[in-house]
Amino acid sequence: MDGSAAPLLAVENVSLSFGGIVALDKVSFGVEEGQIVGLIGPNGAGKTTLFNCLTRLYRVDEGDIHFQGKSILKLPPHRIAPLGIARTFQNLALFDKMPVLENVMIGMHSRTRSDFLSNALRLPWVGREERAMMDRATELISYLGLEPEMHRRVTDLPFGTMKRVELARALAGSPKLLLLDEPASGLNHKEVEDLIGLIREIRDQRKVTVLLVEHHMSLVMQVSDAVVALNFGRMIASGTPKEMQEDENVIKAYLGDGSA
Amino acid sequence: MESFLQQVVSGLATGGIYAALALALVMIYHSTNHLNFAQGEMAMFSTYISWSLINAGVPYWIAFFATLVIAFAGGVVIERLIIRWVEDAPVLTVVIVFIGLLMIFNSVAGWIYSYDIKVFPSPFPDQPIQIGTLYLGPHDVGAIAVTLIVLAILFLFFRYTSLGLAMRAAAENPESSRLVGIRVGRMLGMGWGLAALIGAVAGMMVAPIVFLDPNMMAGILIYAFAGAMFGGISSPGGAVFGGFFLGVTENLAGSYIPFIGNELKLSVALVIIVVVLLVRPSGIFGKVTVSRV
Numbered sequence: 001m002d003g004s005a006a007p008l009l010a011v012e013n014v015s016l017s018f019g020g021i022v023a024l025d026k027v028s029f030g031v032e033e034g035q036i037v038g039l040i041g042p043n044g045a046g047k048t049t050l051f052n053c054l055t056r057l058y059r060v061d062e063g064d065i066h067f068q069g070k071s072i073l074k075l076p077p078h079r080i081a082p083l084g085i086a087r088t089f090q091n092l093a094l095f096d097k098m099p100v101l102e103n104v105m106i107g108m109h110s111r112t113r114s115d116f117l118s119n120a121l122r123l124p125w126v127g128r129e130e131r132a133m134m135d136r137a138t139e140l141i142s143y144l145g146l147e148p149e150m151h152r153r154v155t156d157l158p159f160g161t162m163k164r165v166e167l168a169r170a171l172a173g174s175p176k177l178l179l180l181d182e183p184a185s186g187l188n189h190k191e192v193e194d195l196i197g198l199i200r201e202i203r204d205q206r207k208v209t210v211l212l213v214e215h216h217m218s219l220v221m222q223v224s225d226a227v228v229a230l231n232f233g234r235m236i237a238s239g240t241p242k243e244m245q246e247d248e249n250v251i252k253a254y255l256g257d258g259s260a
Numbered sequence: 261m262e263s264f265l266q267q268v269v270s271g272l273a274t275g276g277i278y279a280a281l282a283l284a285l286v287m288i289y290h291s292t293n294h295l296n297f298a299q300g301e302m303a304m305f306s307t308y309i310s311w312s313l314i315n316a317g318v319p320y321w322i323a324f325f326a327t328l329v330i331a332f333a334g335g336v337v338i339e340r341l342i343i344r345w346v347e348d349a350p351v352l353t354v355v356i357v358f359i360g361l362l363m364i365f366n367s368v369a370g371w372i373y374s375y376d377i378k379v380f381p382s383p384f385p386d387q388p389i390q391i392g393t394l395y396l397g398p399h400d401v402g403a404i405a406v407t408l409i410v411l412a413i414l415f416l417f418f419r420y421t422s423l424g425l426a427m428r429a430a431a432e433n434p435e436s437s438r439l440v441g442i443r444v445g446r447m448l449g450m451g452w453g454l455a456a457l458i459g460a461v462a463g464m465m466v467a468p469i470v471f472l473d474p475n476m477m478a479g480i481l482i483y484a485f486a487g488a489m490f491g492g493i494s495s496p497g498g499a500v501f502g503g504f505f506l507g508v509t510e511n512l513a514g515s516y517i518p519f520i521g522n523e524l525k526l527s528v529a530l531v532i533i534v535v536v537l538l539v540r541p542s543g544i545f546g547k548v549t550v551s552r553v
Contacts, residue, residue, distance in 0.1 A: 055439055081441030093436040095429055106429045109422065110441030130422060173440060 006069045008033040008209050009177055014053060014063035016233075023049045025233040026063065031177070031226075036203055036210045038224035038241070040217070042253055045230040047213040048090060051179055055087050056080050067177070081110040084176035088166045090185060090213075096155045100146055100165050103154055104137040107172030140168045144198075159186045167198075171206070178202065180212040184219050192219055199223050221245065229253065262394050267511050273400035274469065274483075275507020276407030280462040281477075281484035282491070282499040283411065284455040289493055291431040291448050292343065294354045295485065296455070298361035300477030302338075303459030305365045306331040307467050307476075308373050310460070311380055320383045324464060328457050335456025339449040369474040380467035403465040410461050411500055414454070418496075427451055479526050483510065486529040489536045492546020501545070506532065 007030035016024040024046045031037045039047050052058040054065060056077040064071050067083055075083075086107070095103050141150055144164045149157055154165060163183065170178055183199070184192045196219055202208050214220045220227060221241040228238045231253040237244060244250050281299060288296040310327035314320060338361070346357050384402035388395040418424035430437045430447035437444050463477065470476050487506045491498030506529060513520050513528050520528065536543060 057435070057439075077438040078441050078443045081439060087439060089436075093433060093439075095432050095436065097432060098428070102425060105422070106425060106437070106442075107440050109426050109429075109437075130420070133422060169440070 006066070007031055008068060009054075009211065010066040011050070011054075012064045012066065014050070014060050014065060016049060016053060016058060016061050022233050024053070024060075027230065027233070027235050028063075029228045029235060029238055031209060031211050033176075033209055034203065034207070035225045036199060036212070036223055038220035038227040039211060039213045039230065040215075040220055040227060040244075040250075041230035041236075044232075045253075046233040047230055048181055049233075050230070051087060051181055051213060054080075054179060055085065081173050081175075084174070085179065086170035086173045086175035086177070087179035088163070088170050088181055088183060090181040092159075092162055092166055094154045094162060094166055094169070097153065099151050099153055100141065100157075100168075101137055101150050103165055104140055104168045104172050105133055107169035108133050108136065110173050137168075137172060140171055144168045160188070160191050163187065171202070171208070175208060177209045177211065180210060180214075182213055182215060184214055184216040192216060195219065196223050263515075264512075265394055266396065267515050268508055269396050269404070270400045271508035271511030272504060273397070273403045273507070274466070274511065275487075275504035276404050277462045277466045277480065277503075278483045278487045278507050279500040279503025280407050280410065280458050280465075281480060282487035282503040283414070283496055284458040284462070285484055285488045286493060286496050286499040287431075287451055287455045287458075289488075290428075291451050292347070292354065294351065294358065295488075295493075297355070297358040297481075298365060299455065299459055300481030300484070301362045301365035301369075301474075302331070302334070302456050303463035304474060304477045305369055306334070306456065306460035307380065307463035307472060308369055310464055311373075311378060311467075311472055314381060320381060324383070327460050327464065331456040331460035332453040335453035336449045338456070339452035343452065344445065344448075366474050373474070375474055378472040380464070380472040382468035399468055403469075406461065406465055410458060414458070479529075482526060482533075483507070483529045486533045486536075489533050489543055492543025494542065494547050495545040498543055498545030502543070 009031040011030070012028050013026045014024050014028070015022070015026055027046070027050065029037075039050065041047055049058065053060050054072075056072070056075065060073055065073055067085065072080060072083065072085075095106060098106075138150075141147055144167060146161070146164055146168060149161060149165075154162060157165070163186070167180075167183070180199070184195055187195065199210055199212070200223060203210055212220070212224075221244075224241055226238065227241050227244045229236050229244060229247070229250045231249075236249040236253055237247045239247070281303065284299050284303075285295055288294070288299065306327055309330055310323045313323035313326055318326070342357060342361070346354050349357075382399040382402070384398040387398065389398055389401055390396075418428060426437070426442045427447045427450060429440075430442050430444045431451060434444045437447070462480075466480060467476065470480070483506055484503065487503035488499040489502070490506065491500065491502030493499070509532075510525055510528050514525050
């Protein structure tokens with residue numbers, strides 16, 4: 001990091017173990033505003049664990065995580081989304097019984113204000129707010145090409161489409177930072193190509209900073225401004241995609257060091 | 261023909277009560293995955309509260325709405341103080357907690373109000389409503405109207421408000437809900453509050469028919485279970501349909517099948533539960549749940 005201003009997201013010496021297993025060991029890196037950062041590493045390296053720390057699903061043992069200069073570790077999980085952090089899941093965590101439109105609208109929850117009484121009494125601003133939500137949800141749905149599926153239940157959709165629904169839900173909260181957990185897994189070649197364009201577009205047009213975990217190397221290398229590599233919970237390298245492709249530690253982590 | 265229609269209408273009146281209670285059961289089921297055996301006793305207790313208010317001279321409808329508020333608050337408190345702690349507990353623990361709640365409400369009501377049967381007033385006029393040659397019981401018609409209004413409001417609330425959406429989301433997938441900023445605990449608490457509120461409506465509407473005593477909901481809860489099972493425990497609309505269907509079936513069976521009469525009415529519900537469980541365990545409108553093994 002060379003920026004004079006504090007990064008949007010700063011992970012500082014984060015450690016976490018489950019029983020005796022060290023999942024994260026003093027991991028530190030930063031994500032600058034407007035960057036696309038790739039997080040790579042073999043299976044079990046701690047990538048998803050780190051995501052779960054960022055969204056407060058896991059409690060960090062040591063270290064700190066700052067978002068926009070403030071620590072987020074004291075906040076309960078439901079306070080993370082309103083800060084502007086949204087995520088998608090490797091194995092999807094959608095509301096299966098609901099149609100696409102409602103799934104996207106739920107993503108806006110952190111941007112709504114109406115309380116129970118206003119809702120129960122249908123006070124005027126509830127209706128206004130609901131119309132605004134609807135408009136925004138429809139806009140996102142058409143942005144991601146989901147119009148034909150708008151009223152279909154999520155479980156009836158193909159996997160690739162479900163992933164786009166989850167992306168729409170994440171974007172619905174107008175996040176500043178978008179965490180994508182293996183966005184390319186389960187997608188075919190064409191869909192991966194589209195995804196690369198889409199991630200860039202989200203960053204450029206919607207001014208969203210992106211941190212993504214991915215196994216699909218060509219996607220990571222094409223889309224990222226910076227790459228962070230983890231192995232066994234430790235950060236083994238970080239740099240530009242090009243640097244990473246030549247980094248000895250990264251090559252060893254993926255291919256083994258030959259001495260074993 | 262007239263008496264047939266009259267039987268249908270009075271079946272719809274009790275059916276509406278079963279439907280309301282069945283809906284309360286389904287709501288709790290959605291968030292906890294268990295049937296709340298105490299739902300009926302919670303409704304009974306709320307009805308006693310409104311009885312006390314009315315006896316203290318509070319006008320009926322003011323007492324009615326005050327009871328709804330108290331029932332809602334009571335539901336939230338039960339969720340906060342008890343249910344929250346057994347959320348992840350094994351099935352049997354939760355079942356025992358529900359049965360414990362049932363017995364506590366039952367005996368506390370008996371202790372405060374005694375087990376003597378009390379008359380509970382109906383807010384509707386005494387004269388039968390005449391349509392052509394058809395005479396309908398005013399309380400029957402009123403109870404149908406009240407339950408339908410409550411069900412319609414709930415439907416609109418859950419379907420068209422962002423809070424309703426958030427509550428559904430919290431019940432379906434708590435983890436994801438937290439990630440989009442939903443306060444899941446608060447939503448589940450409100451779910452209990454609403455379920456208790458619906459129960460209170462059911463209690464106040466049925467009490468003029470069955471009279472008020474601490475055991476008044478026992479049979480009704482079994483019918484509500486049957487209604488929920490019949491329509492599908494996973495489907496709120498199905499449970500409502502099941503409740504109405506059962507009310508009408510029970511009444512028609514009681515009047516037209518000679519050997520059933522009043523004594524065997526309750527068995528009709530139990531037979532329906534057993535048949536549904538054997539033939540279509542997920543109910544008519546319910547979804548089959550498949551779990552990976």
